[in-house]
Amino acid sequence: MGTTASQLDKGMLSEYQELTFLTKQEILLAYKRFSELLPKEETNGLSYRIPMNAILELPELKTNPFNKRICMVFSTSDSHDGSLSFDDFLDLLSAFSDSATLEIKSHYAFRIFDFDDDGTLGRQDLEKLVNCLTGGTVDTSLTPEEMKQLIDNILEESDIDKDGTVNLSEFQHVISRSPDFVSSFKIVL
Amino acid sequence: MDSVFNIDIREHIPNNPLLYQPPSYDSLLYRRKSSTVGSKRRSSSRGRFGSFSSVKSGGSTIKRQDDIEKSLLEQRAVRELAKSMKEKRAVRDQRSLKAQDLSDWGQWRRNARRCLKRLKDNAEDRLSSLKLWRSDIRQIEARFGTGILSYFSFLRFLVVLNLVIFLLMFCFIMLPIIIIPYTSANITQNNQDHGSVCSVYPSSTRLGLVIFHEHITDLLSGGGFLEQTYLFYGFYKVDKIQYPNGTYNLALAYLLATIAYLLVSLIWIVKRSATGFKQNLVKDEDSFQCFCNKIFSGWDFCITNEKVADLKRSSLLYELRTDLEEERMKQEKAKRTRKDKVQIYSLRLILNVFVMAVLAACFYSIYLATTFSQEQQRKQVKVNFIMDLIHEYLPSIVITLANFITPLLFSVIINFEDYSPAFEIRFTLIRCVFMRLTSIGVLLFSLWSQITNCGDEPCLCGYNTALYSCWETRVGQEMYKLTVFDFIIIVAVTILVEFPRKLIVTYWKSGLSDWWGEQEFAIPQNVLEIVYGQTICWIGAFYCPVLPAICTIKYFLIFYVKKLSLIQNCRPSTRPFRASSSNFFFLGVLLIGLSLACVPVTVSVAQINSSRACGPFVNYNTSWEALTASVMELPHGAQTFLYALSSEAFAVSFFVVSCLAMFYVIALAGAHKRVISQLKEQLVMVGSLQHLQV
Numbered sequence: 001m002g003t004t005a006s007q008l009d010k011g012m013l014s015e016y017q018e019l020t021f022l023t024k025q026e027i028l029l030a031y032k033r034f035s036e037l038l039p040k041e042e043t044n045g046l047s048y049r050i051p052m053n054a055i056l057e058l059p060e061l062k063t064n065p066f067n068k069r070i071c072m073v074f075s076t077s078d079s080h081d082g083s084l085s086f087d088d089f090l091d092l093l094s095a096f097s098d099s100a101t102l103e104i105k106s107h108y109a110f111r112i113f114d115f116d117d118d119g120t121l122g123r124q125d126l127e128k129l130v131n132c133l134t135g136g137t138v139d140t141s142l143t144p145e146e147m148k149q150l151i152d153n154i155l156e157e158s159d160i161d162k163d164g165t166v167n168l169s170e171f172q173h174v175i176s177r178s179p180d181f182v183s184s185f186k187i188v189l
Numbered sequence: 190m191d192s193v194f195n196i197d198i199r200e201h202i203p204n205n206p207l208l209y210q211p212p213s214y215d216s217l218l219y220r221r222k223s224s225t226v227g228s229k230r231r232s233s234s235r236g237r238f239g240s241f242s243s244v245k246s247g248g249s250t251i252k253r254q255d256d257i258e259k260s261l262l263e264q265r266a267v268r269e270l271a272k273s274m275k276e277k278r279a280v281r282d283q284r285s286l287k288a289q290d291l292s293d294w295g296q297w298r299r300n301a302r303r304c305l306k307r308l309k310d311n312a313e314d315r316l317s318s319l320k321l322w323r324s325d326i327r328q329i330e331a332r333f334g335t336g337i338l339s340y341f342s343f344l345r346f347l348v349v350l351n352l353v354i355f356l357l358m359f360c361f362i363m364l365p366i367i368i369i370p371y372t373s374a375n376i377t378q379n380n381q382d383h384g385s386v387c388s389v390y391p392s393s394t395r396l397g398l399v400i401f402h403e404h405i406t407d408l409l410s411g412g413g414f415l416e417q418t419y420l421f422y423g424f425y426k427v428d429k430i431q432y433p434n435g436t437y438n439l440a441l442a443y444l445l446a447t448i449a450y451l452l453v454s455l456i457w458i459v460k461r462s463a464t465g466f467k468q469n470l471v472k473d474e475d476s477f478q479c480f481c482n483k484i485f486s487g488w489d490f491c492i493t494n495e496k497v498a499d500l501k502r503s504s505l506l507y508e509l510r511t512d513l514e515e516e517r518m519k520q521e522k523a524k525r526t527r528k529d530k531v532q533i534y535s536l537r538l539i540l541n542v543f544v545m546a547v548l549a550a551c552f553y554s555i556y557l558a559t560t561f562s563q564e565q566q567r568k569q570v571k572v573n574f575i576m577d578l579i580h581e582y583l584p585s586i587v588i589t590l591a592n593f594i595t596p597l598l599f600s601v602i603i604n605f606e607d608y609s610p611a612f613e614i615r616f617t618l619i620r621c622v623f624m625r626l627t628s629i630g631v632l633l634f635s636l637w638s639q640i641t642n643c644g645d646e647p648c649l650c651g652y653n654t655a656l657y658s659c660w661e662t663r664v665g666q667e668m669y670k671l672t673v674f675d676f677i678i679i680v681a682v683t684i685l686v687e688f689p690r691k692l693i694v695t696y697w698k699s700g701l702s703d704w705w706g707e708q709e710f711a712i713p714q715n716v717l718e719i720v721y722g723q724t725i726c727w728i729g730a731f732y733c734p735v736l737p738a739i740c741t742i743k744y745f746l747i748f749y750v751k752k753l754s755l756i757q758n759c760r761p762s763t764r765p766f767r768a769s770s771s772n773f774f775f776l777g778v779l780l781i782g783l784s785l786a787c788v789p790v791t792v793s794v795a796q797i798n799s800s801r802a803c804g805p806f807v808n809y810n811t812s813w814e815a816l817t818a819s820v821m822e823l824p825h826g827a828q829t830f831l832y833a834l835s836s837e838a839f840a841v842s843f844f845v846v847s848c849l850a851m852f853y854v855i856a857l858a859g860a861h862k863r864v865i866s867q868l869k870e871q872l873v874m875v876g877s878l879q880h881l882q883v
Contacts, residue, residue, distance in 0.1 A: 019268050019277045023314045063498040076273045087274035107271040133487055134506040146513050153480045160869055161876040174481045181486040183335045
């Protein structure tokens with residue numbers, strides 16, 4: 001375990017400090033946790049891509065209903081399989097850290113909630129979102145009438161141009177007036 | 190800002206992407222900043238490189254340099270861009286290429302700025318690692334969510350606040366007295382002989398053979414050997430101290446330290462609540478955007494426990510269902526007939542009168558208990574150890590009983606009053622807050638009526654000397670007893686009630702355990718408990734300068750007791766308490782406590798005659814006179830200035846100016862509201878026009 005910390009030299013550390021919202025200790029801790037997920041024979045942690053099902057074993061992501069969406073959003077792999085490199089992992093932690101700005105958090109929250117990746121939150125996206133939050137099984141979800149009433153209310157509160165969907169600006173506008181968002185949108189290792 | 194109003198829809202089917210954005214404060218700021226930089230906000234696509242508009246320079250290189258520097262300054266830091274790491278690196282490289290166009294001086298400035306920023310980040314990092322209980326609070330957050338976390342960070346805030354208040358009192362009041370033997374200083378003692386009756390202060394230390402349990406009684410009641418110590422006001426029988434370097438007016442310092450700690454508490458609480466205040470006061474939080482808040486900010490991403498996640502899901506479901514039902518009920522309520530309304534209102538009136546009667550009964554019983562307790566202490570009736578303690582603690586016991594029964598009563602009554610669920614909770618809380626904090630006031634009032642009551646004749650020294658040779662110490666002792674008793678009750682309830690409850694519910698399945706259920710960590714009641722303790726501390730710190738230190742230790746221990754209780758005995762509540770509203774609620778209740786605490790302190794400082802036999806204000810009629818006496822010694826200019834500040838002319842003009850400011854702000858808010866609705870209509874119109882065009 002002693003060799004892992006030495007692979008992250010001072011230059012890279014300060015570069016990561018500049019490019020993310022993480023502190024030095026948080027970056028080192030992230031590297032340690034990332035290296036634990038690497039397969040044994042892999043020595044260079046910085047360029048390897050960890051597959052999604054390994055990332056989802058992390059206790060911080062395991063119980064999260066949005067874990068798969070989070071991996072898909074932060075992954076920069078060409079095959080869109082949700083695998084994360086160390087850079088992606090740091091991006092993830094930076095967006096979820098204490099000191100990230102509201103704009104960053106709301107931007108990534110929008111992308112996470114946009115299940116069909118079409119750039120807006122439509123009725124299907126909102127329905128999937130509600131089901132993720134409440135559990136999704138038959139006895140833990142709302143009835144269709146309740147769902148319709150709920151989504152109508154959400155759209156009434158957030159859809160300003162009345163086009164039936166919530167785009168990024170409207171989402172960020174709603175979030176800027178939501179006092180709980182910053183404290184709940186947080187993952188700390 | 191003007192361009193917003195002058196947009197002509199017919200001419201400008203706009204390429205202006207900003208019009209697609211709703212008017213939030215952020216977009217206003219952003220528009221001011223981004224005149225040189227192109228749009229960074231993607232409206233509907235993701236992951237593309239924001240285009241930089243190239244800096245078009247007019248002529249001279251100097252202007253070009255300024256432009257470059259300005260554009261580099263106005264751009265956000267690289268890490269604030271919502272891009273992947275690779276893209277951020279590319280942006281950063283591009284910027285440093287551009288920066289090379291700057292002169293050496295410009296580059297040096299840029300580098301210096303970056304170094305400073307890095308230093309600041311490191312310093313903040315270092316500071317935050319020093320915060321008390323960081324790992325404990327993180328553990329709680331992971332298991333129980335942000336609502337309960339806010340209670341514990343509130344507790345941490347109170348520990349630090351009490352420590353600061355104690356340091357204030359220590360440095361200005363106790364330290365000068367402690368260092369007297371080490372510096373060659375003289376004390377101007379207060380040896381007034383006027384009306385020798387008034388300045389008699391019999392020693393209360395026990396003489397002869399002292400039985401052990403009497404020491405315990407003394408420790409718990411602040412009497413006996415504790416009475417004439419640093420603990421209480423009576424010990425500080427010093428007016429001025431003559432040091433080799435100068436004179437230190439201890440009486441004035443005592444008074445000013447009291448005012449200072451009240452002001453420090455006020456400023457710190459207001460500063461801490463400043464962020465939550467804006468959002469929570471602007472709109473009634475529960476009805477505004479409540480669905481969006483629950484859906485978009487509903488999930489605590491820091492939860493790591495599977496069981497807690499399941500519970501969170503079910504509580505979210507429950508909340509959503511209740512809110513939807515409440516909305517349906519609201520629509521039904523609008524259809525309420527006149528007869529129904531009259532019925533409901535008369536029922537509410539009756540119930541409110543009943544609540545007031547209950548409160549009056551509680552206050553009267555507190556009054557009776559206080560007078561009885563004081564009589565017993567005066568008569569020095571010694572029945573036995575336990576009865577003595579009960580007599581001493583009778584007011585505390587009655588207050589605690591009242592504070593235990595009334596919330597249950599209120600929560601039963603509110604069910605009949607037919608309010609919306611959110612309002613129910615809030616109203617019950619307001620009633621409980623009122624009950625808790627006014628009971629202290631009633632206690633103090635009954636104490637004072639005893640102190641200033643000399644039977645039929647007017648009091649010789651302004652207070653009842655025969656019974657209270659040093660009344661401030663007596664008040665301090667009562668506050669001390671309240672604090673100690675409060676702490677004992679909290680610990681005792683945790684050990685003797687919550688722990689057995691957990692055992693019963695876990696190991697003995699029966700009807701009782703099903704009905705009683707597992708303990709939930711009820712945040713509002715817990716918060717009221719500690720605000721109550723803090724109010725006592727604020728009132729008592731004037732009479733008992735060591736009380737803040739005792740409260741610091743008390744809250745320190747309560748943190749661990751509550752944490753233990755939370756982890757061992759409690760399950761997360763089904764009705765989640767949201768973090769933001771909690772912050773505002775806690776600090777709001779604390780402010781109410783602070784303002785209630787200021788009243789007794791002000792009255793006793795300004796109205797009631799200070800003791801002749803003890804304390805720093807022996808030479809003055811009331812404690813406030815110490816300040817007026819020192820003001821008289823100031824130079825003439827300062828005197829006139831201070832008198833002008835306290836005159837009526839100044840007060841009236843200050844009041845008028847603040848009223849004008851308030852009206853201006855209200856008018857501004859109304860104007861903003863109108864602008865917002867206008868802009869929303871424009872947006873809808875533009876959107877529909879676009880659809881027509883396509």
